[in-house]
Amino acid sequence: MLLRHTPTAVAERKSVTINPAKTCQPVGAMYAALGIHGCLPHSHGSQGCCAYHRSVLTRHYKEPISAATSSFTEGASVFGGQANLVQAFNNIFSVYDPEVVAVHTTCLSETIGDDLPQIRKKAFEEGKIPEGKYVICASTPSYVGSHVTGFSNMVKAMVEFSESTGKKNGKVNIIPGWVEPCDMEEIKRITSLLGLSCIVFPDTSGVLNAPLTGEYKMFPDGGTTMEELKATGDAVGTLALGEWCSGDAARRLDKEHKVPCTVLDMPFGLQATDRFVDALRKIGGVHVPEELVVERGQLVDLISDMHQYFYGKKIALAGDPDQVIAMTEFLVSIDMKPVHIVTGTPGKKFEKRIREITADMDCEVNVRAKGDLFLLHQWIKNEPVDLLICNTYGKYIARDEDIPLVRWGFPILDRQGHQYFSTIGYRGGLRLLEKMLNALLDRKDRDDPETKFELVL
Numbered sequence: 001m002l003l004r005h006t007p008t009a010v011a012e013r014k015s016v017t018i019n020p021a022k023t024c025q026p027v028g029a030m031y032a033a034l035g036i037h038g039c040l041p042h043s044h045g046s047q048g049c050c051a052y053h054r055s056v057l058t059r060h061y062k063e064p065i066s067a068a069t070s071s072f073t074e075g076a077s078v079f080g081g082q083a084n085l086v087q088a089f090n091n092i093f094s095v096y097d098p099e100v101v102a103v104h105t106t107c108l109s110e111t112i113g114d115d116l117p118q119i120r121k122k123a124f125e126e127g128k129i130p131e132g133k134y135v136i137c138a139s140t141p142s143y144v145g146s147h148v149t150g151f152s153n154m155v156k157a158m159v160e161f162s163e164s165t166g167k168k169n170g171k172v173n174i175i176p177g178w179v180e181p182c183d184m185e186e187i188k189r190i191t192s193l194l195g196l197s198c199i200v201f202p203d204t205s206g207v208l209n210a211p212l213t214g215e216y217k218m219f220p221d222g223g224t225t226m227e228e229l230k231a232t233g234d235a236v237g238t239l240a241l242g243e244w245c246s247g248d249a250a251r252r253l254d255k256e257h258k259v260p261c262t263v264l265d266m267p268f269g270l271q272a273t274d275r276f277v278d279a280l281r282k283i284g285g286v287h288v289p290e291e292l293v294v295e296r297g298q299l300v301d302l303i304s305d306m307h308q309y310f311y312g313k314k315i316a317l318a319g320d321p322d323q324v325i326a327m328t329e330f331l332v333s334i335d336m337k338p339v340h341i342v343t344g345t346p347g348k349k350f351e352k353r354i355r356e357i358t359a360d361m362d363c364e365v366n367v368r369a370k371g372d373l374f375l376l377h378q379w380i381k382n383e384p385v386d387l388l389i390c391n392t393y394g395k396y397i398a399r400d401e402d403i404p405l406v407r408w409g410f411p412i413l414d415r416q417g418h419q420y421f422s423t424i425g426y427r428g429g430l431r432l433l434e435k436m437l438n439a440l441l442d443r444k445d446r447d448d449p450e451t452k453f454e455l456v457l
């Protein structure tokens, strides 16, 4: 009973978070930066912040995460970090020779008030940033928002490099949001099935799920190139997957380069994938190929086969808003009952959206944006559930309350393979269903008495 002190009585809390369902902004900014080819993320703050951001990403993706830091000490904390950052640019480009450095701020540099674009300008003027190299600057104060906000801020900052020539290039921009590298691969596979040419940014496929070849590459082959990023300004349109992760970047592209944008839910589950495919079909003026129709049919088939096990099962769900919204819709569509829903990221729109999705359920739904896992645990104590869907931190609640857990979201620190097995699109839906059913039936096998222990379920 590691969480034995969690009380059943829920008290209203405003100024304290217990067992957060989020992490800090720069973690998201660093993940987004890794989706640019040849990019070295740079943390403008103290070494401790950078070490934490790197370690949480390394533990989730099981890959070495390279990143630089401005290494603030007492002097920089008082007088500002300009000298450190200018020196850092000089060192980074001399020693590691990346094509791009993506700088994000931290709590400390934000509190001091360091102006990243001004420091970048000075570094350019002093020749510390070589010709033909790029520096992306994102402001990521971690005392507001979450890792999702940091991801969004970095992706929005990337749009600064979009260019419009006045001539459309026929491509579709897709901003995939914070999904696994394999999910980004799956998005590209679906668009190629439709015969569309797309620019996915950021794109961590081939970076954080790169093959082990015996040869170390500090900058793996994957990632969106700067040429592709520039070309986003000439695209015929942008599909942003997830309001929280991708909406701001898409709207900036629209505003600055007149690239019309559509903000969709992340394509997890049947309906959200249908909307994604339909949007691709419309934007490209193409037909949905038979291969995709078959994949959809297979997902519908599995839903109908498994329905008897899922019907009426109560779920507690925690994660990032874009993922949780799509997952809630998927769960409701297969007649499960997501009754406790939490995201650590702020945003009242989240609660409104979840209320709309669950409006027809014949039971009460607890939902909270800027919530925490302590609250989720309390809700579960008051109304037990059949299944918990959460990141690794949910394992403490699952163990204490003896409920099966499906690990999904970020971070997953105690299991492997999530960077290879996509849960997005129709095929990903199959995987989600399999994970949920296995968790439920493994529990049934564990608990059934010998007289009810069946070979065939």
Ligand code: SF4
Binding pocket: 024, 025, 026, 045, 048, 049, 052, 105, 106, 107, 108, 142, 143
């Ligand atoms: S000080 Fe701020 S930026 Fe640094 S690790 Fe903590 S929350 Fe993140």
